[in-house]
Structure formats: C-alpha cells, structure tokens
Amino acid sequence: SQQGEEDPQALSIQEGENATMNCSYKTSINNLQWYRQNSGRGLVHLILIRSNEREKHSGRLRVTLDTSKKSSSLLITASRAADTASYFCATLYGGSQGNLIFGKGTKLSVKP
Amino acid sequence: NAGVTQTPKFQVLKTGQSMTLQCAQDMNHNSMYWYRQDPGMGLRLIYYSASEGTTDKGEVPNGYNVSRLNKREFSLRLESAAPSQTSVYFCASSETGSVYGYTFGSGTRLTVV
Numbered sequence: 001s002q003q004g005e006e007d008p009q010a011l012s013i014q015e016g017e018n019a020t021m022n023c024s025y026k027t028s029i030n031n032l033q034w035y036r037q038n039s040g041r042g043l044v045h046l047i048l049i050r051s052n053e054r055e056k057h058s059g060r061l062r063v064t065l066d067t068s069k070k071s072s073s074l075l076i077t078a079s080r081a082a083d084t085a086s087y088f089c090a091t092l093y094g095g096s097q098g099n100l101i102f103g104k105g106t107k108l109s110v111k112p
Numbered sequence: 113n114a115g116v117t118q119t120p121k122f123q124v125l126k127t128g129q130s131m132t133l134q135c136a137q138d139m140n141h142n143s144m145y146w147y148r149q150d151p152g153m154g155l156r157l158i159y160y161s162a163s164e165g166t167t168d169k170g171e172v173p174n175g176y177n178v179s180r181l182n183k184r185e186f187s188l189r190l191e192s193a194a195p196s197q198t199s200v201y202f203c204a205s206s207e208t209g210s211v212y213g214y215t216f217g218s219g220t221r222l223t224v225v
Binding site for chain 2: 033035040041042043044045048088090099100101102103104105
C-alpha cells in the first residue's frame with residue numbers, strides 16, 4: 001500500500017506559470033524525496049528533504065515539509081514545456097526497511 | 113555513461129514462459145531494487161537487496177525470484193509468466209539508507225499474452 005498520496009492527480013498549466021503539487025503521507029518519516037518521470041522513461045531523483053528540515057530549494061524547485069500535517073509540497077516556478085512529466089513523492093520511514101515507498105504521482109502538463 | 117542499465121527494453125511472453133530481466137549498475141551502490149509500475153498504481157516494490165549476498169521480499173513478490181549475482185548485478189526472474197505480470201519493470205540502486213536518492217534504469221516493458 002502506498003505511503004504517500006499526491007494531489008492533484010493531474011495538473012495543466014501554461015508556460016511561465018508556477019506548478020504546485022502536494023504529497024500526504026501516513027507515518028513518521030526519515031526523509032521525503034521527489035522524482036520526475038518523463039513519458040516512457042525511468043524516474044529521476046529531484047530533491048530530498050529530511051524530517052528535521054522545513055524547506056529546501058534546488059534551482060526552480062522548492063520543497064516544503066510539514067511533519068505535523070504529514071504533508072509536503074513541490075513548487076516548480078516559471079514552468080517550461082520541458083517540465084511536462086509525472087512527479088512522484090517517495091518516503092523513507094522506519095517500517096519500510098530502508099526502502100522508499102512511492103505515491104501514485106501527479107501528471108503535469110505545461111502548455112507552450 | 114554511469115548509471116543503471118536494464119535489458120531487455122521490451123519483451124512479449126506467452127503465458128507460462130519464463131524469462132530473466134537483467135540489471136547492472138556501475139556506481140558501486142550497495143542496495144538494489146526491482147519495482148513494477150502499473151497504470152494508476154504508482155511503483156510497487158517487488159524485491160530488494162540491501163547489500164551483496166542478501167535479498168528480501170517487497171510488497172508484491174509473488175511470481176518472482178531474484179538473484180544478486182555480485183555487487184553490480186541484480187536480476188529478476190519470472191518462472192511462469194502470467195498476464196497479471198504485464199507491466200513496466202524498473203531496477204534502481206542506491207547508497208545504503210537511501211540518503212541520496214535512487215538511480216533508476218530506463219525500464220523493461222513486459223507484455224504477457
């Protein structure tokens with residue numbers, strides 16, 4: 001069963017707009033990671049945030065973590081058509097035996 | 113290029129046939145994983161190997177076996193393929209503890225007819 005659930009399932013925006021995706025999870029975590037998957041390709045690691053961190057930036061990506069609400073958000077600023085992909089959150093927690101548990105993903109479409 | 117290499121990229125099997133999916137990584141990672149991805153289901157862990165010489169079941173191990181041949185290679189075997197095993201299979205590797213994230217292969221698209 002999935003530990004994380006992304007919201008929304010699908011998101012369509014115009015180039016230049018910001019895209020926000022959310023992830024909720026069920027149990028206390030060690031870290032939370034975000035991945036991108038382009039159509040027909042493998043997943044690519046984007047960013048990792050530890051349970052004692054609240055916010056992290058990497059280029060146009062901003063991730064927040066609220067452990068009290070068991071939720072995280074991924075913000076992509078000034079989106080580009082090349083950002084069109086599915087985005088997955090993945091959690092590492094004590095009961096997962098050192099393995100990442102993935103959510104079902106958000107499908108982002110950025111229209112030029 | 114450094115990374116995770118999976119073979120084959122595509123495969124069609126008849127029900128009852130067997131096959132082995134190959135995976136190799138050249139990043140000297142200790143841990144390796146096999147996931148399957150189905151529409152609307154996200155990624156589900158089949159088997160993993162925390163280190164060379166060890167393997168453990170994940171969420172959906174039934175119908176599969178694995179071999180950690182050495183530190184580089186981790187293979188997934190379907191002994192008697194079933195239509196329910198039609199899926200995209202991903203191999204991944206990581207440093208122990210997943211602190212740095214996983215590196216994924218490009219996947220094997222398997223169809224069982």
